[in-house]
Structure formats: structure tokens, C-alpha cells
Amino acid sequence: MDIVKKLKVSELKGRGGGAFSVALKWELVKKAKGKEKYVICNASEGEPNVFKDKFILDNYLSEVINGINIAVDFLNAKDAYIYLNKDYKLKGDIGKCIIFKKTSGYIGGEETAAVEAIEGKRTEPRFKPPFLTDCGLFNCPTLMNNVETFYYVSKVSKGEYNKTRFYSINGDVPNEGVYELPVDMSMFDILKQTGNYPDFDFFAQVGGGASGEIILPQELKKPAFGAGSITIYNKDKTDIYALMEKWAEFFHTGNCDKCAPCREGAFRIYEMVKNRDIDYEVLDEIFFNLKKSSFCALGKCIPLPFESLIKKVK
Amino acid sequence: MKIRINNKDFDCKKGEVVLDVALRNGIKIPAVCRHTDLEPQNSCRLCLVEIKGKGLQTSCSTKVENGMEISTESAEIKRLRKINLELLFSQHIEQCSECNWSYKCKLLELARKYEIKITKFNDRKKDFPTYQFGPSVVFDSSKCIDCKNCIAMCQKQGVGFLDNKEKDGFFCTVPGQTKECVYCGQCITHCPSGAFEEVSSIKEVEEALKKGNVVFQFAPAIRSSIGEEFNLPHGSITTGKLVAALRKLGAKKVFDVSFSADITTIEEGGELIERLSEDKNLPMFTSCCPSWVRYVEVYKPELIKHLTSVRSPHIILGGLIKMSEDNPIVVSIMPCVSKKYEITREELKIDGVKPVDYVLTTRELGRMIRKNKIDFEKLEERDPDYPWGEATGAGVIYGATGGVMESALRTVYEKITGKSLGDINLKSVRGLKGVKEAEIKIGKRKVRVAVINGLGNIDGLDYKKYDYIEVMACPGGCIGGGGQPIPIDDEIRKKRAESLYIIDKKKKIRLAHESPFVEKAYREHLKNKKIIHKICHTTYGNNKNK
Numbered sequence: 001m002d003i004v005k006k007l008k009v010s011e012l013k014g015r016g017g018g019a020f021s022v023a024l025k026w027e028l029v030k031k032a033k034g035k036e037k038y039v040i041c042n043a044s045e046g047e048p049n050v051f052k053d054k055f056i057l058d059n060y061l062s063e064v065i066n067g068i069n070i071a072v073d074f075l076n077a078k079d080a081y082i083y084l085n086k087d088y089k090l091k092g093d094i095g096k097c098i099i100f101k102k103t104s105g106y107i108g109g110e111e112t113a114a115v116e117a118i119e120g121k122r123t124e125p126r127f128k129p130p131f132l133t134d135c136g137l138f139n140c141p142t143l144m145n146n147v148e149t150f151y152y153v154s155k156v157s158k159g160e161y162n163k164t165r166f167y168s169i170n171g172d173v174p175n176e177g178v179y180e181l182p183v184d185m186s187m188f189d190i191l192k193q194t195g196n197y198p199d200f201d202f203f204a205q206v207g208g209g210a211s212g213e214i215i216l217p218q219e220l221k222k223p224a225f226g227a228g229s230i231t232i233y234n235k236d237k238t239d240i241y242a243l244m245e246k247w248a249e250f251f252h253t254g255n256c257d258k259c260a261p262c263r264e265g266a267f268r269i270y271e272m273v274k275n276r277d278i279d280y281e282v283l284d285e286i287f288f289n290l291k292k293s294s295f296c297a298l299g300k301c302i303p304l305p306f307e308s309l310i311k312k313v314k
Numbered sequence: 315m316k317i318r319i320n321n322k323d324f325d326c327k328k329g330e331v332v333l334d335v336a337l338r339n340g341i342k343i344p345a346v347c348r349h350t351d352l353e354p355q356n357s358c359r360l361c362l363v364e365i366k367g368k369g370l371q372t373s374c375s376t377k378v379e380n381g382m383e384i385s386t387e388s389a390e391i392k393r394l395r396k397i398n399l400e401l402l403f404s405q406h407i408e409q410c411s412e413c414n415w416s417y418k419c420k421l422l423e424l425a426r427k428y429e430i431k432i433t434k435f436n437d438r439k440k441d442f443p444t445y446q447f448g449p450s451v452v453f454d455s456s457k458c459i460d461c462k463n464c465i466a467m468c469q470k471q472g473v474g475f476l477d478n479k480e481k482d483g484f485f486c487t488v489p490g491q492t493k494e495c496v497y498c499g500q501c502i503t504h505c506p507s508g509a510f511e512e513v514s515s516i517k518e519v520e521e522a523l524k525k526g527n528v529v530f531q532f533a534p535a536i537r538s539s540i541g542e543e544f545n546l547p548h549g550s551i552t553t554g555k556l557v558a559a560l561r562k563l564g565a566k567k568v569f570d571v572s573f574s575a576d577i578t579t580i581e582e583g584g585e586l587i588e589r590l591s592e593d594k595n596l597p598m599f600t601s602c603c604p605s606w607v608r609y610v611e612v613y614k615p616e617l618i619k620h621l622t623s624v625r626s627p628h629i630i631l632g633g634l635i636k637m638s639e640d641n642p643i644v645v646s647i648m649p650c651v652s653k654k655y656e657i658t659r660e661e662l663k664i665d666g667v668k669p670v671d672y673v674l675t676t677r678e679l680g681r682m683i684r685k686n687k688i689d690f691e692k693l694e695e696r697d698p699d700y701p702w703g704e705a706t707g708a709g710v711i712y713g714a715t716g717g718v719m720e721s722a723l724r725t726v727y728e729k730i731t732g733k734s735l736g737d738i739n740l741k742s743v744r745g746l747k748g749v750k751e752a753e754i755k756i757g758k759r760k761v762r763v764a765v766i767n768g769l770g771n772i773d774g775l776d777y778k779k780y781d782y783i784e785v786m787a788c789p790g791g792c793i794g795g796g797g798q799p800i801p802i803d804d805e806i807r808k809k810r811a812e813s814l815y816i817i818d819k820k821k822k823i824r825l826a827h828e829s830p831f832v833e834k835a836y837r838e839h840l841k842n843k844k845i846i847h848k849i850c851h852t853t854y855g856n857n858k859n860k
Binding site: 055086122127208249252253256257258259261262263264265267268282285288291292293294 | 358359372398401404405433434438484485720
């Protein structure tokens, strides 16, 4: 059975946060016409409270490299790049992979921005279409998958994939860490099984320490989503304005400033939250604008943590 | 193919973007950051439209697809445009009375249309700095709306002086540390918010006018563009009104630089003939564009010896005026901000005297005329002063890309062969293509020429293939110069250039060397080699760091 068939059967989804079908993406790049093709492993992991890719690189580098090599062979790719968080170090053999140390913050996680960076340009997203699968690095069809995705590609090819994923768990918990558990396990069970279920009133942020959604205890019956992070906050001890200020600063300083809604919107959110002087009507307008008119997905995601926190916790 | 906009079908071509089809058919979509010279920036987000099956998309960057259904207005779109406008204004310090865009400001028009409060947010840029680039360009970063058109244009020009730098959580547009500006001023004409403008000389000229000895001289490219400062159609020919306006402002005399363009042609043609016969320092490059000269001096010094030694037309005429008028103050009206830099070049002084004292851009002149409440449109046409006579058609087309080349070839052909060109309209060097080539058989020799407009097009040019190359830094040549009325795009460039060719066609004398007036100037003033050298020639490579 060839690798795409195996991937199809495995139902493996991308683990960078977008959850796009891996088999489908690989087929798209395979079918795309281009003189050269490229493979990029996205190891930029730029969001607070998400650290599972680092864990995988530290512990299972050879599996990741194997996954990348499978892709290179499958596509007959010219080169494979590892787009690496600038604070990460790879310990071990990386074969022929080329390391590109990420130059900027949060925005580098956006796939087209990562490609721009590797090309030596300013790290900012491209207009889509064309998509990377058709026209990516150096205008060639490009396969970009996340570290964890390549890890599981290796597992799938060896027939060792048991429908698990990696969860970063931290916050007000006794057993902070990265855990490999079933993809469909409920967050409630994950917290119980890892000995992290709080015995105090709490809320969680899921899918990223800045852009993740706020989840209440009664909502934990579903599986985790996004980049698979769960951060627990003690409801009584958490200053939600300080929390929002942290997010807002992260977005304001980490975005690329390309489009007005995100550049100016993120700043005005930060300004209002920092001054603890929030005009909720204005905030609503900014959120609406971010969701509807931001250039890239990162901008569109900014309102989610704030809106869910304000609605559920405030 | 066809697309449907607001329930009406429109024809369009593959590769077009939705915005262009809409605008062409009179459907208004606001688009502030979009400039047709550049790839879409996707920055202002004002041109969002609703596309069936695709949701909200920026019409400036979405290519048409057959059967596409688009609506350009809805309550949601209106709401988004309002917020984005308010956010854009939150980073823009309004200085409308002194702004390049003045009554043509798109931002202000949209603020009225969408009834926004431009002060909804505090001005986050109120303490942002103002930068000056040499004697030519001012960048007030507190007016910048971060569309980055200036950076993109600066890169397209092959200069890359403007840069993005992170400061307090924002990427700001700043002058780069490693590159030098060549003062082409294309940042000015591509800035939608008036953050870039010329270093103004209006005050100095006003002072000079009080003394009563100002001699104005105007560039070839002004006559078909100044009208736009007063809302006349693009490319309107207003030479007579321009002269009348300058007289009203208090000029002692008004001269047409096209006249000395003919002298440039004679001198440059002579130099080309010499270089061709000796096969020395070929190709020869034109040098009337000071940004091109500066680019060579700073970035390609190996080309210095290829530049013609002939001075640019307004410097030659300035020299002649200084020789023949009584203590004049010479003010050039130029389509250009780089000319402000050119007149500071030390080696152009004649016996310690600057040939030209001040340069005003077309826009600055427009501002002065408005300020003096002169009704431009109603002015009675006047002729310039003709101390030696009027210009030929060859001198007028200097304002368009290819014009210097065409004028020179018309003359060189006759000088070498003794015969006149069959057709003096050298169409292959006209038009807006960035690199134009032609081969013309002159006597036994095939002379290969190239015409570059848009400085970036010099990159990758195999210049050794040619004998003579004209380079103008600005797209379209001087009619698209950094000192010209805004907006400027290819349509407007075309109209301004066409008008110059119309003037040329109507002129009785269309060849520089046939002008009896040029002959007269040589007879009366440019009497010997020494004087010619002083007034008409120069050197390069001395002021690269100014």
C-alpha cells in the first residue's frame, strides 16, 4: 500500500491547528505541476502554552525526520526545510534537511508567511489563492506539515499509528507536561487521566495560549482542538484583565501589521485592556472587523479568546 | 468572460481583478492602498466585496472567474468599511490644508461618504518623526497609513531605500540605514495619505518674487500636466495658460526649457557621434535625469564614464539666463523633486554662480497659483519670452520616455549621413514599456539603442549590447515624475505623453539642429568651446554622499 493510501485509511489530520486532511494535501502537491517541489516541516510553534512540537523534537526527532523523508521521496522533492522556532535546538541527525531559523514571532506560524521568510522576504502572509500546494516556496508546489504531523506520518507508514495525538497541558495544574493520548478522548478524561483535573473552580483555554477558546468545566466532554493545548486557570485567582492584556500584547506585537483591521485593531484592544478602560461597543466593532476583514486566519482568530472569556467568565 | 456585479452582467478578461471591472463600469468601490503600478497590498481592506461562494474578498486582488456573482454594497460591507476607515484615520494626522492630495483626498471623501468620525480613536502617531531625504523629499510618518506602497515602489525602482522597522510593537516605514535615496520621488506619487512630499521652496520663491527679478523656466513635461492641478482633464495642453499664470505670479520673464533641450540634443548628439567614431565608452547613457545620475554615482560607479557630459536642459538654460539677464533669480518649474537636488551640485556652478536658484514642482506651482487665487482655467494664453526663439518639437518630447533618444537620433542621423530620416517619428522608442529597444542604420553603422523608464528596469539589462541608452528614473519619464500632480497611473501617463507628441507633430520645426534659434544662441553666447564647456557640460562622481 502506498503512503497516500495509508494516510487516507489512517484519517490523519494536520496537527498544526488547521486539521486539514494529510492524505488530501499530499495528493494535491503530488498532482501539482512544477519543475521542482519542496517539503517544509513547520516547527515554528510560536504561541504561548503550546510546547508539544518541542517535546516531539527533543524526544522523537528521528521519527519526524523519517516522516519528512517519506514526503521527500513521495514527491521527489528538491529540498526539505525545517522552519524552526529560534529558541529550539535539534539534537540528532537531520539527514539532508535544511534548517531555517524562524526570524519573527507569532505570524511566522502562518504557512505563507513562513514561506516568505524562507525566501528571505519580510515575514507576512501571501494572498491566497494560489495555495502553497500549487505555488509555494520559490513559486513551486510545496508541502508544509507540522512537526507532529510528520511524526505521525512516520508512524502511519510503519503501521504504528493508533489514533493518538500530543497534548500540552499547563497552567494551575500539578502535572504540567506533554501527553500522548487518543485523538477523540474528551478533555475531561485527559485531565483526569493525567491527574490534572482541578479541585477548584476553574476555566480552561484550549487550542493555544493566546488564540485558544475559553472552555468551562461543563464543556470538557468534547475532545481538545486546534494545536491541542489545555491551560487551566484558577477562576478565583486569575485576574482576567491581566490575562487579556497578555493576549492583547501578544497579538499586537506578534502580528505582521500588514492589514488595517489587525494592525490597528489589535493595538486598540491592547490599549483599552491595558488601561482597564474598555468600551465594549467599540470592542465589538473591532472584533467584528477582525473576524470579517482581516487578511489572514491569524487576524480572524484574535477575537475568539476575548469573546469567549468575556461571555463565559467575566 | 462575464461576471455579475450588483445583478448586472459585465464583460471582462481573464486575469483582471474584480475592482478594475467594477471601476471601468462606473461602480464605485473604495480602494485606498491600491495602486495599479504595484501588486495589491491588501492592506486597507476597504475594497471588500461579497462574492457568492467565497464570502468577503478584497476586490483589488481577486481575479475574475466566469459567472462570478458579486455585490459591492451591503449593510455588513458598509459597517466594515466604516470601522476600517476609522482605524486608518486613527494613524493619520490630518494636515489637509497643506497636503499634496488637498481636495483630491480619497480618505476624506470616504470619511464623508461613510459618515465616520475621524477622531474616534486618539492619534497614535502624533509623536511620530518627520524625515528628510536630501534636498528633495520629506516623509512625515505621522500621516502614514502603513499601506507600504512607498516601500514596494522603492523596491520596484531598484533602490530599496525605504524599509520596515519594528518599533513599539509596530512595523514602521523608515528610511533604511544601508541604502541611499536617489530622490526620484516615486514614494510621493504612490502614497495615498500624503505622508511623502517635496521639500518645499514656495516660501523662498515668494520672497524672491517680491524683489521682482525672478525668471521662471518650465520643463517640457509641465505643459500637459499642470492643468490637472485645477481639475482639467488628464493631459490637457495648457502651455499658454501656464505662461500666463507665471506672469501673474510676478515673473520678470518666462522661458521654455524645451528650447535648451534642443541644445542638449545638439551637444549630446555631437558627443555620441564622437564616441561612435572612436568606439569609446559605449554605450553612452543620457544624464538629464538627476536621479539616474545619482543612482549611477552611488550604486553603479563603474558606469560614470558612460554618462554623457552634457548638462540637463534647465541647467543649460539657467546658465544662459544668468549670462544674459541682469542679476536674475532663476526658478525652474519641474515635474521632478530630484531637480531640487541637482541644483545643489557644486560642479554645476559657473564661476561660482548657481545656474538655477530654486526648483518648484508642478504641484508646488499649482499650490502657489491657488494660493494667489488665480483662476487658471480662465487665464488668457500668453507666449513665453523668446530671447533666442522658440523650441522645436524635438525639445518638447523630452518630457516623455524615449523623447531624448528620439530627438537625439533625429539629429545624429542627419549629422552623420547628411540625409534626413525617412520618418522622424521613432515609434519604437515611445510608449510605457519599461525597456524599449531599437536598431537604426546610420551610414554604415547599425546603432543599437535602448530606452529605460522606471529605474528598476536597469537591473539585469545587458547594457553592453547597446550604443546609446536613455534612462529616466520615473515610469513614463518626466510626465510621470515625482513632482507631478497626483494621482499618476499608466492611463494618465499615456495621456500626458500623447499631448507632448501632438505638440511635436504640430510644430513646423521638429529637429533640434534645424532650429535657427539654437543657431542664434550658439552665435551670440555659446561662441567657443570654452564657453560651451562651461555652460553645457559637467562632471560626475564628486557628490555621492549628499
